[in-house]
Amino acid sequence: MRLFFKIYSPFVLIYVIQFLLLYYTLRYLDERIIRENILYIFLVSVFPFAMFLLVRLGMEGSFYRRLEKEWEQGDEFLGIQNRTPLTDAVKKAFSKQHRLLRLASQEELKQKQEHIDFIYHWVHQLKTPLSALKLTVQAEEALESADDMQEEIDRIEHSLNMVLYLSRIKSFLNDFYVEQVSLNQIARETVNEMKRLFIRKEIFPVIEAEEEFTVPTDRKWLKFVLFQLLTNAIRYTSGESKRIKIQIGQRHREVYLSVIDQGVGIAPEDIPRVFDLYFTGKNGRVFGESTGIGLFLVKKICDELTHDLQVQSELNQGTQVMIIFQQ
Numbered sequence: 001m002r003l004f005f006k007i008y009s010p011f012v013l014i015y016v017i018q019f020l021l022l023y024y025t026l027r028y029l030d031e032r033i034i035r036e037n038i039l040y041i042f043l044v045s046v047f048p049f050a051m052f053l054l055v056r057l058g059m060e061g062s063f064y065r066r067l068e069k070e071w072e073q074g075d076e077f078l079g080i081q082n083r084t085p086l087t088d089a090v091k092k093a094f095s096k097q098h099r100l101l102r103l104a105s106q107e108e109l110k111q112k113q114e115h116i117d118f119i120y121h122w123v124h125q126l127k128t129p130l131s132a133l134k135l136t137v138q139a140e141e142a143l144e145s146a147d148d149m150q151e152e153i154d155r156i157e158h159s160l161n162m163v164l165y166l167s168r169i170k171s172f173l174n175d176f177y178v179e180q181v182s183l184n185q186i187a188r189e190t191v192n193e194m195k196r197l198f199i200r201k202e203i204f205p206v207i208e209a210e211e212e213f214t215v216p217t218d219r220k221w222l223k224f225v226l227f228q229l230l231t232n233a234i235r236y237t238s239g240e241s242k243r244i245k246i247q248i249g250q251r252h253r254e255v256y257l258s259v260i261d262q263g264v265g266i267a268p269e270d271i272p273r274v275f276d277l278y279f280t281g282k283n284g285r286v287f288g289e290s291t292g293i294g295l296f297l298v299k300k301i302c303d304e305l306t307h308d309l310q311v312q313s314e315l316n317q318g319t320q321v322m323i324i325f326q327q
Contacts, residue, residue: 003064004056004057004060004061004064007064008053008056011049011053015045015049018045019042019045019046022041022045023041026041063090115167116167119163119164119167120164120167123160123161123163123164123167126160127157127160130153130156130157130160133153134150134153134157137149137150137153138150147196147200148200150196151196151197151200154196154197158227158231159291162291162293162294162297163293165224165297166293166296166297169297169300175221176218176221176304176305177218177219177220178216178217178218178305179216179217179218179219180214180215180216181214181215181216181217181218181219181222182212182213182214183209183213183214183215183248183255183257184207184209184212184213184248186219186222186223186226187207187209187226187246187248187257188207189223190223190226190227190230191205191207191230191246193227194227194230194231194234197231197234198234198244201234201237201238202241202242203234203237203242203243203244204241204242204243204244205230205243205244205245205246206243206244206245206246207245207246207248208245208246208247208248208249209247209248209249210248210249210250213248213249213250213255215255215325216325217305217307217325218305221301221305222305224297224301225298225301225302225323226246226257226259228294228295228297228298229259229298229321230244230246230259231294232294232295233259233260233261233263233319234261235290236261236263236264236265236283236319237261237262237263237264237318238263238264242261242262242263243262244259244260244261244262245258245259245260245261246258246259246260247260254324254325254326255324255325256322256323256324256325257322257323257325258320258321258322258323259320259321260318260319260320261318261319261320262317262318263318263319264283264286264315264316265313265314265315265316265317265318265319266281266283266311266313266315266319267281267282267283267315268313268315270282270283271311271313274295274311275295275296275298275299275309276292276296277292277293277296278291278292278293278296279292279296280292302323306326307323307324307325307326308323308324308326309321309322309323309324310322310324
């Protein structure tokens with residue numbers, strides 16, 4: 001009710017000033033009138049004003065309470081039952097704005113969905129000739145450039161998948177199937193699928209595991225996360241005899257999987273933002289392949305699967321990204 005008193009406080013102030021003027025005027029004219037009738041004058045003056053405030057409070061009290069309330073949905077405000085010129089005018093204006101906002105929101109959602117559908121169909125149209133090209137390269141494995149062509153095709157396919165996942169991220173996040181998954185097996189499969197890239201970059205992958213660890217997660221999406229982390233590690237690691245280590249272990253009753261590289265590292269001021277969409281940081285200006293999409297998707301997926309992510313990095317020494325699985 002603070003809003004009610006705030007609005008009507010000027011009326012109270014005007015009343016006090018009016019009463020004081022009346023008091024001093026009567027006192028100036030005849031002080032005897034004030035001494036004999038002060039109580040009567042006060043009651044006659046206060047009673048109508050007090051009744052006015054009580055009537056307004058009864059008519060508009062719920063209206064002001066709704067104005068002070070935080071609504072979960074805007075149309076809750078339209079349920080006001082009090083009928084006064086003020087409430088009717090406000091409801092009419094609010095109803096019009098609410099209708100315009102809803103129409104604008106629906107139009108925006110429609111355009112966004114059309115954009116998503118366009119990207120979805122565009123990606124799938126590109127995948128068809130890409131698959132044909134992949135089959136052609138596989139048929140010509142004897143060619144000296146076949147491995148290079150296959151690697152470039154894989155990069156294009158990975159980029160298309162990233163665009164597809166980003167454009168339809170809400171629907172993809174509903175595609176989880178949580179089951180008990182072997183981290184050791186996931187690591188071996190992912191490294192094997194990326195062996196061509198490791199060989200080309202002359203980087204040696206190492207899997208270190210204390211034992212076989214099984215955690216509740218989504219197999220497909222965890223492989224995507226690990227694939228993205230390894231892709232980043234390879235991208236930012238250069239030089240002969242470099243290693244990328246996948247560590248699987250347990251600490252404080254929590255199972256973890258870490259990807260540790262010997263790359264350029266991440267600037268300290270960039271670490272808090274590495275999971276922001278389209279953020280590439282200082283390394284992104286040096287390595288042109290950075291898009292700022294991969295780690296954003298990694299964070300989204302891990303959040304949905306209730307896996308924690310930790311990043312530690314030192315410039316010119318390397319980076320460690322750790323996935324912690326809640327048991």
